[in-house]
Amino acid sequence: MENTTDKLKSAKPLFVDSPETALVFNPAVDPQCIDDVMLCALHRNAAVVDILVADIIEQDHFTVPIHVVRNLLWLLQGQFSQMKTIMRDYRKAQQVD
Known part of the structure; x- marks a missing residue:
């Protein structure tokens, strides 16, 4: 009888395209997708x-309300944390293989 891990390893690679789809480690994720996931997260961060x-750029203060600025910075902090988690988990898996 095949266990769940064996089924995941024998399944077709899973291609992911956003940090959310790779945040929880899945051994079926194609490691080559991680570059695309990181690129997606970097583009999001760059947009913020x-x-x-x-x-x-043209003034010495924000015109956006400060609570919006705080939330944008908090979003960046969360995105960077997600990126570190994804890189750590998938790099560990590559070292084991």
Whole structure:
């Protein structure tokens, strides 16, 4: 009888495209997808930075309400944390194989 881990390893590779789909480690995820996942997260982070920079580029203060700025920074912090988790988990798996 095949156990769950064997089924996942014998299944076709799973291709993921966003950090959310790779956040919980799944051994069926094709490791080559992780580059695309990281690129997606980096583009999201860059968009947040672009918004903040565009808001202050011509003035010395934010015109966006401070609670929005706080939430954007919190979003960046969460995204970076997710990226570290994904990289750590999938790199560990590659070292075991």
